Amino acid sequence: MTIVTTTIRGTLLSTPTSEVLDVREDHVVTVGDDGRIVSVEPAEINHAPVDIHLDRGTVLLPGLIDLHVHAPQWPQLGTGLDLPLDEWLFRYTFPLEARCADLGFANSIWSALVPALLARGTTTAVYYGSIHEPATVALAEACVRHRQRAYVGRVAMDHPQGTPAFYRDPSASEAVAASARSIEAIRALDSPLVQPIITPRFIPACTDALLEGLGELATASGALVQTHCSENDWEHGYVLDRFGVSDSVALSRFGLARDHSVLAHGCLLSDDDLTLLSRLGAGVAHCPLSNVYFGNAVFPLRRALERGLRVGLGSDIAGGAEPGMLAVCAHSVNVSRMLDDGVDQRLGSERRGVADSAIDATTAFWLATVGGAEVLGLEAGRFEPGQWFDAFTVTTIDETDRHNLDLVGTRLGIWPDLDDWPRRFEKIVRRATPADIGHVWVGGQAVSGGRALSGG
Amino acid sequence: MTIVTTTIRGTLLSTPTSEVLDVREDHVVTVGDDGRIVSVEPAEINHAPVDIHLDRGTVLLPGLIDLHVHAPQWPQLGTGLDLPLDEWLFRYTFPLEARCADLGFANSIWSALVPALLARGTTTAVYYGSIHEPATVALAEACVRHRQRAYVGRVAMDHPQGTPAFYRDPSASEAVAASARSIEAIRALDSPLVQPIITPRFIPACTDALLEGLGELATASGALVQTHCSENDWEHGYVLDRFGVSDSVALSRFGLARDHSVLAHGCLLSDDDLTLLSRLGAGVAHCPLSNVYFGNAVFPLRRALERGLRVGLGSDIAGGAEPGMLAVCAHSVNVSRMLDDGVDQRLGSERRGVADSAIDATTAFWLATVGGAEVLGLEAGRFEPGQWFDAFTVTTIDETDRHNLDLVGTRLGIWPDLDDWPRRFEKIVRRATPADIGHVWVGGQAVSGGRALSGG
Structure with a gap:
């Protein structure tokens, strides 16, 4: 029987669907000793003793999921x-990643990275490690230690043209064996938080034999798969040249585009690709900021959602410059608007963009929570009984105006006190920084929040 | 004779031209009692006693200029x-702006806004006030009090269709008279920091008589002019319908597009418009993030620069969501990349974007410093004798990793200590926050920096 270990009272904001902001003022959330939500009820119904009472200006939000790091x-x-x-x-x-052969070097990165993401409300991250087994397992250990939910993959890459000699698996068979060992080692950590994930870097870096071997490993091990897919013109064209088909078709033939596979980017996915991936149950990690630099086009998000494809968001550290998923949400809104409007002023407005491509802050936040959870098959992102209690708080009122949320608006009475939540929510998504994040919980347990780490 | 009042020693970064990052390690800057730079020399030449010695991880940058707030x-x-x-x-x-009829309300905004921008390194701001004379003059007073260099304009808007009844000048003649009085009142503050600026809101909000009267006021008063210009399809089409010519042509006929006029946005400026404005000496406040929401297209920045047009950057608070000009620099790079690559994946790469549109962090920073200064005719943006000493510092190394510059790279020795400045500079532009900003100087005098205000 589940024992309630934590009871939190306050205002809950979440996005149960891509179009709906759900505001529950003065509710009580109870969390069980299994790390899952037991109940969510109005405070006038649930009179249980409260452990944490969030003040009027603080809101509780579901934890953010970064599908691509x-x-x-x-x-x-x-x-x-x-x-x-x-x-x-x-x-x-590649030269930087190659330095993770030095376990001390790798650990010094992990010990900075994992807390930095937690401090930004990223309660789940899907990681590419390096090709090195010790460094990759150490990354999984760092996630356990800091209590971040994570999928951690040893990067497999053996193609003599697509990789440098100094950073390459020695052969397909050795690569598959190393990936298999890393799966076992991560599973041996026996943490409910951390799972292994099979990680062919991307098709240009992998021989046919490696792709085939990793597809078989996915079936044999039951581990999820992540890779890049139709990221940009160069990579998309490379796969067409090599296989005569798109990334999606090629990955599906190798058994790598499968249920809950995480495919990063997808900027050049065709409608047929979107339909295929949707049928297979694979999902896309949409990385809006990274795609500005490396994608050559905007991922057709609305078309993907209409076809039932699972989609979440990724920071793509360090192809993207922004580690916080709220900022990534804002970027996803921005690029959707630019796809909708178009960019070239010399074209008439009717020919400039792609109509009906825009999303708003609600859809963006849904992508970063429920959307990402659905890609992974994770029971998180909603404030409902049975879901993992992965969550964080944002303080929206600060008398000292220290926060760059700039909620001077609230202090000046621009908004009625608890009215106009959609606008407040929009402001949180666009303006909240680590300094505005207080508590962070993963699997029902508190971890270091933003304020602690940002020293404010 | 100028007396040196401040001597600063450290590493100076600036962008004297749009393509050049100038790195001067271990230099000494001396500042005179007139607020201008006296000398910039290597420390091995200038042995003057130093007031402020910036540590190895701290850099001095020219102050940022926000052309549109x-x-x-x-x-x-x-x-x-x-x-x-x-x-x-x-x-x-409009309902929010109308509340500035209440001077207390307006002052509570100014006293939050001006320090918040200074804390982000914005040493010069070009402000739209409201239609109210007291609130507008109070904004100028707030800039004097907090020591921000500023151009402050009373907003003129009298068009019965283009404005709401509750927020409108009663007539063109009364509007011109009010603007004239606000110029006198701001000049009467007798501060070298603050200038008035004539501010017709935009053509749709102004009658012909008002535009004509403000053009005459510009000639009579010698004050600069700011307005919006060819912002988006709706506004651009409106002006074409009303006058049969573009904004640029219409504004030039009214005497409002003139030497050092600040024209916001310009997303839909034609090549002819760019040439005309360049000939007139007017400049564009490029507001990359605001344009994502309201612009319908990306300002053709590279084409404008090739035609010799003066261009700087604007936050367009609150059409843009980002008050910090370093973040605006990053957005200007982002939208230039998206204009270059295009957005619609269904088009072939050769038809998707506008080749040769991309800029990098160096050009972006130049826009936010030298570019903005040239728009205004201001002697700032460069570390050279005779320039105003408007500057700020960024701390790039922090042992506690508190800063979200994430310069873990430096601590891990990814970069040689003082090598690879272009990459460091890129990181500063993309990642520095108010918490990373230490000192801020305007006209040679220290003002509150980011750390003080962000409380870290």
């Missing part, structure tokens, strides 16, 4: 983004 | 951005 690239966040993808990888990124 | 809209920052421009104005923005 390259952990070793954390130190180069925000740099090198003027280079083409292949040059960025070979001159800049 | 709607001061009364500060409380609604980050909200309402899913509405079309005309609806956003009438339902949402």
